[in-house]
Amino acid sequence: MTELSLQSAQKVLDSQPFSGLVGARLTEFGNGAATLEVDVREELLQQNGFLHGGVLSYAADNSITFAAGSTLGSAVLTGGFSIQYVRPATGRTLAARATVVHTGRRQAVVRCDLYTVSHEGAEALCAVAQGTVLSARPT
Template sequence: MTEISLDRGRRVLAEQPFSVLIGSALDRLEAGQAELSLTLRDDHLQQHGFAHGGVVSYLADNALTYAGGTVLGDSVTLEFKINYVRPAIGEKLIARARVKASGKSQAVCDCDVYAIRDGVEKLCATAQGTIWKVSA
């Protein structure tokens, strides 16, 4: 098991230029779990007025890697798949990821992404990925 620290996780997020650009936040980080959020802005939306799939996908990808990193240490996404189940309409998105299984160098994680509108959460996407430990 690796050392888990929300403050350290937030520092890593702050070192990711794209995460800073998009404005995401790491809200929770504990053994086998992570939660990222994003307050939606107009520049996150596509032509129909809901969050662009790339924005939803980014949150899932990063949340999966953070969750995997809690058991593996420094990690990157090896692969992931996402299913969009409804348009991401609301003021905010939250991605909640969990480790399902892990070994010495890989972890399989899943993630649900919710759109929050008027205080109500609705599932808008679900993802699964394999997270890979970066070798020293």
């Protein structure tokens, strides 16, 4: 996705039906980084009133892939990722901030910190993730 701007990257995100379902948006993209945000709303919560872990996993996966795409090019696929939940996610907005740790010719390793933002603007770390993204370009 090196040739894409934030606006173009958002169009790619908008073309993903699931991203539209959760209301995701990119607020940062390029130079080995991407931030994906999702507003917290009732239908994204689990039974105890916290943001569902699946929403956090989705945000980590997509922000990791977009960050890697800014260094590997637009044809990328998640090779795998792991996520560790630090605390229950509550607040107004979820922000998944991904940064490329290493890019090779065909893959990138990316770290993602997930924060919730309160109504007052305070941030709280709720999960950390790391993943590998593979270039899907033909060899």
